[in-house]
Amino acid sequence: MANLILSTFDWVPEPPRGYVRDLRVRWALEEAGLPYEVRGVPFKERGPDHFAHQPFGQVPWITDGDISLFESGAILMHIASRSDVLMPNNERGRAEVLEWVFAALNSVEMASVPWSILAFSDENRESTAWQKLDGFLQLRLGHMEKVLADREWLAGEFSVADILMADVLRLVDRFDGLEEYPACQDYVLRATARPSFLKARADQIAHFAAAD
């Protein structure tokens, strides 16, 4: 019996399907080969029980026995600690994965999320706000381009850090933001060609479609 339970919304509108953050968790669980169950929680009415598990009213969270955990980064670190395939066994290798996990979220996604909020609301490309926040993202992508030109995965073998970084860059790619960054594009293609990603994405899309 699976005791690992992944909670995500029971339904979301079309645009975010295939991009909701439970995908990272599904992907990691598929890579690790860990059994899990998916539970849908109401998208439209988020009650006290939701906020008890996820204080920002978002998804996903997981429960694993008496542990309940939110934040995709924290969940992926937890899953990695349960598996041999998502993080190296030696201290130096683990440190390298750890820094890239945080870099994906705090150096790249911190720049890509505000950028995508403005891109999604058709912000004028001449505005100061766009220039500032697009500039912020371009700087970070420029550095990632150099990093990824030299290596297949971020920290030796494929790891949780790649799940996070590829998922973050994938959203930039969706808004055509990787056109000038071929190494970043190749990295996203490489990561998203993995069977575990393809299954995770298909499962997420089917989960939301089932509630239409």
Next chain:
Amino acid sequence: MANLILSTFDWVPEPPRGYVRDLRVRWALEEAGLPYEVRGVPFKERGPDHFAHQPFGQVPWITDGDISLFESGAILMHIASRSDVLMPNNERGRAEVLEWVFAALNSVEMASVPWSILAFSDENRESTAWQKLDGFLQLRLGHMEKVLADREWLAGEFSVADILMADVLRLVDRFDGLEEYPACQDYVLRATARPSFLKARADQIAHFAAAD
């Protein structure tokens, strides 16, 4: 002999002094009572050695024996693993700290950094970009206000998660962004009254001032 070495810039202009991210690391090291050495790296010319340690050209990074680690979140998790006072010893307690470490960086700082970039460049408060990104931050602060109204620290005892969350909220407070969030303000006051924070901030300011 200290073998833990913290690298930060040798100098920065006045405005960011007291807010550069090495402060989080100093604070954690002071709380943990771990000996360390601080090294200054050139602010004005960032060469290949800098990028080898920190691929985005930022600070801080630490070296601990043969481990070199960037990203303040990763560094703080590493320091916490070296100490008894920054993270509980049981699995459930550790999971709680882990989720709040990521929440500080990926749910709150992800909203506060773009907001502060626009605030710092005097973005028009009526613009769509400001409305979107200020709205993003207000949502996150509203949830944090409820969380902090009920507890002294995020995960039981004071932990690395509080160092990160308090340091993130402190920058919002600097731009008067916590006026409507008294529980967040009290939390920042509580955290920044700790002797380890006061020493860390004084040391950082003295470090940069010495190079003037």
